[in-house]
Amino acid sequence: MSKELYIINGEVVFPDKIKRLDIRIKDDINVDFEESFQIPKNAKVIDAKGLHVFHGFVDMHTHLREPGQTSKETIATGCKSAVAGGFTTICCMPNTKPVLDNVPLIEFVKQRAKETNLAGVFPIGCITKGQEGKELAPIGSMLKAGAIAFSDDGKPIENGGLMKNALEYAKSFDALLISHPEDKSIAKDGVVNEGYNASVAGLKGISRVAEESMIARDILLAETVGTKIHIAHVSTKGGVEIIRNAKARGVAVTCETCPHYFSATDVEILDYNTNAKMNPPLREESDRLAIIEGLKDGTIDCIATDHAPHTEDDKAVEFDLAPFGITGLETAFSLCITYLVKPGYIDLIALNKLLSLNSIKILNFIKLADFTICDINAKVTVDTSKHFSKSKNTFFNGRKLTGQVKYTIVDGEIKYSMRD
Amino acid sequence: MKKDLLGLKDISASEIELILDTAAEMKKLFSKKGKKSNLLEGQTVSTLFFENSTRTRLSFETASNFLGAHFMAISASTSSVSKGETFIDTGKNLDAILIDAIVIRHPMGGAPHLLAKNVKASVINGGDGTSEHPTQALLDFLTMREKFSKIKGLKVVLCGDIKFSRVARSNIWGLLKLGAEVTVCAPYTLLPKGMEDFGVKVELNPAKAIANADVIMGLRIQSERQNMGVFPSVGEYAKFFSITEEVIKKAKAEKAIIMHPGPANRGVEMSGEVLDSKNSVVLEQVTNGVAVRMAVLKLLLEARARGVKS
Numbered sequence: 001m002s003k004e005l006y007i008i009n010g011e012v013v014f015p016d017k018i019k020r021l022d023i024r025i026k027d028d029i030n031v032d033f034e035e036s037f038q039i040p041k042n043a044k045v046i047d048a049k050g051l052h053v054f055h056g057f058v059d060m061h062t063h064l065r066e067p068g069q070t071s072k073e074t075i076a077t078g079c080k081s082a083v084a085g086g087f088t089t090i091c092c093m094p095n096t097k098p099v100l101d102n103v104p105l106i107e108f109v110k111q112r113a114k115e116t117n118l119a120g121v122f123p124i125g126c127i128t129k130g131q132e133g134k135e136l137a138p139i140g141s142m143l144k145a146g147a148i149a150f151s152d153d154g155k156p157i158e159n160g161g162l163m164k165n166a167l168e169y170a171k172s173f174d175a176l177l178i179s180h181p182e183d184k185s186i187a188k189d190g191v192v193n194e195g196y197n198a199s200v201a202g203l204k205g206i207s208r209v210a211e212e213s214m215i216a217r218d219i220l221l222a223e224t225v226g227t228k229i230h231i232a233h234v235s236t237k238g239g240v241e242i243i244r245n246a247k248a249r250g251v252a253v254t255c256e257t258c259p260h261y262f263s264a265t266d267v268e269i270l271d272y273n274t275n276a277k278m279n280p281p282l283r284e285e286s287d288r289l290a291i292i293e294g295l296k297d298g299t300i301d302c303i304a305t306d307h308a309p310h311t312e313d314d315k316a317v318e319f320d321l322a323p324f325g326i327t328g329l330e331t332a333f334s335l336c337i338t339y340l341v342k343p344g345y346i347d348l349i350a351l352n353k354l355l356s357l358n359s360i361k362i363l364n365f366i367k368l369a370d371f372t373i374c375d376i377n378a379k380v381t382v383d384t385s386k387h388f389s390k391s392k393n394t395f396f397n398g399r400k401l402t403g404q405v406k407y408t409i410v411d412g413e414i415k416y417s418m419r420d
Numbered sequence: 421m422k423k424d425l426l427g428l429k430d431i432s433a434s435e436i437e438l439i440l441d442t443a444a445e446m447k448k449l450f451s452k453k454g455k456k457s458n459l460l461e462g463q464t465v466s467t468l469f470f471e472n473s474t475r476t477r478l479s480f481e482t483a484s485n486f487l488g489a490h491f492m493a494i495s496a497s498t499s500s501v502s503k504g505e506t507f508i509d510t511g512k513n514l515d516a517i518l519i520d521a522i523v524i525r526h527p528m529g530g531a532p533h534l535l536a537k538n539v540k541a542s543v544i545n546g547g548d549g550t551s552e553h554p555t556q557a558l559l560d561f562l563t564m565r566e567k568f569s570k571i572k573g574l575k576v577v578l579c580g581d582i583k584f585s586r587v588a589r590s591n592i593w594g595l596l597k598l599g600a601e602v603t604v605c606a607p608y609t610l611l612p613k614g615m616e617d618f619g620v621k622v623e624l625n626p627a628k629a630i631a632n633a634d635v636i637m638g639l640r641i642q643s644e645r646q647n648m649g650v651f652p653s654v655g656e657y658a659k660f661f662s663i664t665e666e667v668i669k670k671a672k673a674e675k676a677i678i679m680h681p682g683p684a685n686r687g688v689e690m691s692g693e694v695l696d697s698k699n700s701v702v703l704e705q706v707t708n709g710v711a712v713r714m715a716v717l718k719l720l721l722e723a724r725a726r727g728v729k730s
Binding site for chain 1: 529548589
């Protein structure tokens, strides 16, 4: 990096306090906080007056679609979308085409991300070869090549014995497995939450127990093996309770939820809006409130987007045929402010942990010079036509929200600044 | 009226009444021998069916002919859909060849809504997935109204596959709007989740369910459900849930009329005796189907001509 960057007059969000401080970033590891600095003449300065400075957001669950489905997203457009949403680090899921189940593909993703030079990208490798749930993928080698964790996201590992082996093998390398908790024999060909609204719409339901039974199984497996596990996209009240109980008895389980699970319910599907179709599906109000409770009491460790881009053509089909998924990188922060902070459920210190610090702890990496500078009071209307993601598939389009990302700083460099 | 009829969930009681009143007039019209009308002369009605159906298609065809409209039938297997064309593109093409009303039947819920958003033609839902089949429910209502003069206060019992039935959904929405009392009777595997929240009564014992009923409606039990683990066999289903003469006697429900949207699975949801009994109005339902579809075509195409949008 060329020169020092100063962020002045901002309210800096620390793990234990919020304080008005100036920040001097010399490079990617030298960061200082002071009441004020003597600022050299030619230094870059961001005046963050009235703004909050968070640690750079981390998304543990992003789909970048490259290689293979670059009409939906590329690593470059996904990274643009990430920094526009305040995410300085994203972890991309391996269900690309082909899937990331070998060292060359892990290296390919890292290389592309490096060329893009926006957000930090950590690839997640497959647990099983081809995500087929039959043989283990080279977890050790992919870890060495830079994979940050392992998951067959999108496909659960149905064979419990294989999942147990995967956990034991991963434990040998202290590698983290991420469970996509879904029992397909229960979920079957369901497309929305099983419940009143599914019955009203005449759409096939996915029972909560499809998610909950798999959360329970994977927690018990990790507990038995004596290793850690991370549960992806928790969406149900029962799921939160199972994880809360497991944590209370000392299981090394962590989990994430996604903004749509605390911001919306399955009433969104009543007009067959395919942009409200994702897996797990939007649940009911009691689940939404339980997710918020889990975020409040620490049962849920972090907020991940499950950013799942699909083209307009992909989604402009019959509801049953539409792919699951919603974009999330560029709406996450506003949804957090609107549905968690504004109603008083959590404060900004907690939000900083949920969007950043806790994920960093789970994934065990260090990034000192990553910051996201936000206006927590800005009124915004979601406009997907202005989004950087190649895809626009979110039912939040047009929604009036509060909170806006103004600057995103990765390794001491400004990677995004909002144009007013 | 809007230009489309997608379901009874989203239309008002007065709109339903208007359709039924119009259907009664239509019935007078076609009951006169050889009397055809030219109300929809120069208009084109097309069915676009992604599922097999003979009864509904023929009913719409007859209704269109009676109104003087040009009719054509497109089935998905013969259309470009089988060549990979998207559903929306198919609809837009029908629009482009100036079809005025599209009657769509589709195995997936919500497909008519998607079509209606993308075409200028009137869209009539001829059955979508397990969601709705509004014209079937409307012909059921016309039949009930003919028998009882009004629907308000009637006790209507639906027996059989409620969960996978679009006819059940449309009947429930409409009947509740019109002030009827609705009871459903089926094992839990054939009841949709949240059934009570619809405002209907759930009764698992068929004799109890049909006590004091004015209308008993059977809904087809598909033997394929057996393979899905929904019930052990049609025999076991029938043993506990079938509406038979014996059950009707036990419930003292001899006055109730017997309805069925067809095709009936005799001896499963209802016994053959019951379906053929003097109280059965099953074939009147079919005739009323033509009247209701004439009414719907007339009202929607008039609304469309006035420029009313979906």
